[in-house]
Amino acid sequence: MKTVKPKKFLGQHFLKDLDVAQRIADSIDACPALPVVEVGPGMGVLTQFLIRKERPLKVVEVDYESVAYLHKAFPTIEDDIIEDDFLSMNLSRLFDGQPFVLTGNYPYNISSQIFFKMLEYKDNIPCCTGMIQKEVAERIAAAPGKKTYGILSVLIQAWYHVEYLFTVDAEVFNPPPQVKSAVIRLTRNNTTELGCDEKLFKQVVKTTFNQRRKTLRNSIKPILGKDCPLTTEPLFDRRPEQLSIREFIELTNQCANVIR
Numbered sequence: 001m002k003t004v005k006p007k008k009f010l011g012q013h014f015l016k017d018l019d020v021a022q023r024i025a026d027s028i029d030a031c032p033a034l035p036v037v038e039v040g041p042g043m044g045v046l047t048q049f050l051i052r053k054e055r056p057l058k059v060v061e062v063d064y065e066s067v068a069y070l071h072k073a074f075p076t077i078e079d080d081i082i083e084d085d086f087l088s089m090n091l092s093r094l095f096d097g098q099p100f101v102l103t104g105n106y107p108y109n110i111s112s113q114i115f116f117k118m119l120e121y122k123d124n125i126p127c128c129t130g131m132i133q134k135e136v137a138e139r140i141a142a143a144p145g146k147k148t149y150g151i152l153s154v155l156i157q158a159w160y161h162v163e164y165l166f167t168v169d170a171e172v173f174n175p176p177p178q179v180k181s182a183v184i185r186l187t188r189n190n191t192t193e194l195g196c197d198e199k200l201f202k203q204v205v206k207t208t209f210n211q212r213r214k215t216l217r218n219s220i221k222p223i224l225g226k227d228c229p230l231t232t233e234p235l236f237d238r239r240p241e242q243l244s245i246r247e248f249i250e251l252t253n254q255c256a257n258v259i260r
Contacts, residue, residue: 004043004065006175011109012063014042015131017172024103024131025049027165027185031101031127037094039086039104039114039130042066044073046105051077058094060086087113091121102128108177111136115156118186122159128186129165137164137182149241151209155202158194158245160186196252204252208240215239216251223255230258 006012015021024046028036035056041047043066050057051074058080061067067083074081082089087110094100102125106114111132118125135148140156141164142149156162163185170176194201204223211219217236224230235251243251 004069007063010063011107012042013108013173013175013177015045015105015172016174018045020168020172021045022049023166024105024129024183025053027129027183028053028101028103028127030185031187034127035095035098035100037100037102039102040107041070041104043069047074056095058082060084060089087117091124097124099124099126103130105131108133112152115152119155119159122188126188129184131168131181131183134167134180134182137184140184144244145242150212151206154205154245154248156186159188159191161189162186194249196249197256200256201249201252204255205248212240224258228258230254
């Protein structure tokens with residue numbers, strides 16, 4: 001069967017190492033019984049191990065050549081091979097709206113967007129595992145005060161418990177990427193309500209981290225304006241990477257009281 005050539009414009013780096021693929025597949029075992037959605041299966045090196053989990057499985061692939069390959073290689077899941085752009089899909093329609101595990105060797109060029117998509121459907125996705133760039137994994141897992149702590153850290157950790165599982169060298173891919181990779185697992189925490197306006201929370205986090213070297217007094221100006229008396233408080237002497245999620249929630253509520 002003719003193999004698929006990785007396409008640079010799709011961010012494809014096909015995993016070759018079967019042991020790594022098995023470990024990624026096993027990372028979903030912490031979320032038992034749920035059906036599974038795999039993003040970017042390529043030629044199915046991970047898919048073959050997910051099938052053995054004997055759970056309902058759907059794979060989403062945008063590359064038509066990979067889709068054709070998957071149909072030939074995995075006829076038992078032919079009806080569950082979805083040719084579509086994951087980022088544009090309505091995920092609530094998968095498995096009739098039931099919760100599912102999200103996993104995959106995620107395309108490098110859209111990995112952050114995949115996690116933002118996950119957050120939109122957090123009530124449908126209680127567990128997410130997969131392989132991404134090592135630096136993105138480190139950002140997601142970073143604690144307050146770390147240089148890698150940022151937008152992804154806050155927005156994801158507000159809703160998910162993050163586990164950095166293991167690092168993967170570039171040599172196990174075709175073609176080898178310029179960076180190392182890592183496998184992570186995200187599991188929904190007990191948070192059901194943030195205690196603030198979610199839309200404003202995202203705006204506050206993104207606005208302040210977009211000027212992360214500045215103090216909050218300056219980085220918050222696009223939301224509060226330059227002469228807001230609120231910014232004279234000591235909190236605004238700090239930089240965004242110094243704030244915990246709870247403090248971001250408190251900051252969001254303070255902003256809400258001003259801009260009402």
